[in-house]
Amino acid sequence: MRRLVVFNSTSLDGYFTDARGDMRFAYNVAADAEFDAFTAANASAGDGALLFGRKTYELMAGWWPTPAAAAAMPEVAAGMNRLRKYVFSRTLTSVSWSNSVLLKGDLATEVRRLKSEPGEGIVILGSGSLVPPLLAAGLIDEIQVVLIPTVLGGGRTMFEGTPGPVALTLTKTRSFKNGKVVLSYEPMR
Secondary structure: OOOEEEEEEEEOOOOOEOOOOOOHHHHOOOOOHHHHHHHHHHHHOOOOEEEEEHHHHHHHHOOOOOHHHHHHOHHHHHHHHHOEEEEEOOOOOOOOOOOEEEEOOOHHHHHHHHHHOOOOOEEEEOOOOOHHHHHHOOOOOEEEEEEEOOOOOOOEOOOOOOOOOOOEEEEEEEEOOOOOEEEEEEEOO
16 A cells, blocks of 8 residues: 655744745755755655645646756756646646646545555645645555744644644654754554
8 A cells, every 4th residue: 555645844833834825934944965965865766646735736836847946956846747746626627737637536535545556655745735634534654744943933734624633653853954854753543
C-alpha cells in the first residue's frame, strides 16, 4: 500500500499560512546549501505523486512550470513538473499543469483508492483543507513539518478543523544552519 505523507512548513508559533493565506514566510530565511540539497533530493527522488487542494494547486501551478522557477531551483522544478499531481476541487473544471488529474469524488474514498494502487508514496504539500479530514480518517501515514524560525502572530494551522486529539510519535529530526528543523511524526494507531 502506498504511504501518504504530509510535507508542510510552519512558523514557530504553529501557522502554515499567515493571516492573509500567504506561505512566503517559509522562504524568508537565510540561504542554506544543505537545506537546498535536502529539498532538491526530496523533489527528485522517486516517482511518487503529489496531492493538492485547489488553492495550493493553483499556487504551485502558477510557479513551478515557469522559467523563473527552473532558474531558481532547477532540480525542484523538474521534479514538481514531472510528478503525477492529483487535485481535489469542487470548483475547478480542468487542470492544465503537466501530469495533473482532477478528482471530484469523496476525498477519503478517492485517497483510499489511490493508496491501494501500486506505486511509490503520495505527498501532500500545503493543502490545509485536505490534511484535517484525511488525518481524521486515519489515511495519513506520516507528517513532516519544516519548522521555520519565524513568529507570525496569527494565521492558519494545517490542522484547523481536525476533530479531537490525534496522538503522534516523533520518528526523525534534522536541523539546518539556517534555523529550519524538519520534524517527522507518525500517527499512533
